[in-house]
Amino acid sequence: MSSVSRILxxxxxxxxxxxxxxxxxxxxxxxxxxxxxxxxxxxxxxxxGYYKVTQTRSLIGVPKSTIKVLKSLGLGRRIGRPVFQPHAPTAAGKILKVKELVKVENMSGTIPAEGYQRTRATKGYKVVGKMLP
Incomplete structure (x- = not known):
């Protein structure tokens, strides 16, 4: 039994x-x-509860049907970005379909703040005001 199957x-x-x-x-x-x-x-x-699903592998060379499943889970944009899916049979089936490309963890309670963090780095400067009238 794989680790994903055990978690599900x-x-x-x-x-x-x-x-x-x-x-x-x-x-x-x-x-x-x-x-x-x-x-x-x-x-x-x-x-x-929730499944914390994180994409760990690239989509290069993956069939289109698998890419569609990843997109429906909310993944496919960035590797390493977590997505939270509720404990449901539909989510479990999608995760089992792409189990080689993702890492899954069980989460209980509410979704932590890390699920809503910005993915962009800070600019390094702050705009105070306009110089021209």
């Missing part, structure tokens, strides 16, 4: 927690439905 597998909610909550008796069925709904809510709340 840890982000998926487990189905077994809701299956174990069900019981065969009718008296326990009402309690089990409440337990199952709380288990699915807990799985949904634990799934609120």
């Amino acid at each position: 597998a840890t982000a998926r909610p487990t189905l077994f927690s809701s299956v174990r909550a069900y019981s065969t008796s009718s008296a326990a069925s009402e309690a089990s439905t409440a337990a199952a709904s709380s288990a699915t809510e807990a799985a949904a709340s634990s799934a609120t």
Whole structure:
């Protein structure tokens, strides 16, 4: 199992927690439905995270379909620039399609400020005002 597959597998909610909550008796069925709904809510709340996807390889010689997948992820402009994708099956499928070209990390909580940093360097000077009237 590759490292990308391992990261994607840890982000998926487990189905077994809701299956174990069900019981065969009718008296326990009402309690089990409440337990199952709380288990699915807990799985949904634990799934609120992000994949930090960073392009590590060039697109030279890559098929057009792979380039389209990278563009749909928000990559393809600069190598080393991170993009944050929510934990979702669509994002996981796209990442698996381009796993040789990217590095993936699991992030929980909100998107950190590094995702919004400027990519350009500072100018080195500051415009104070106009010299001509």
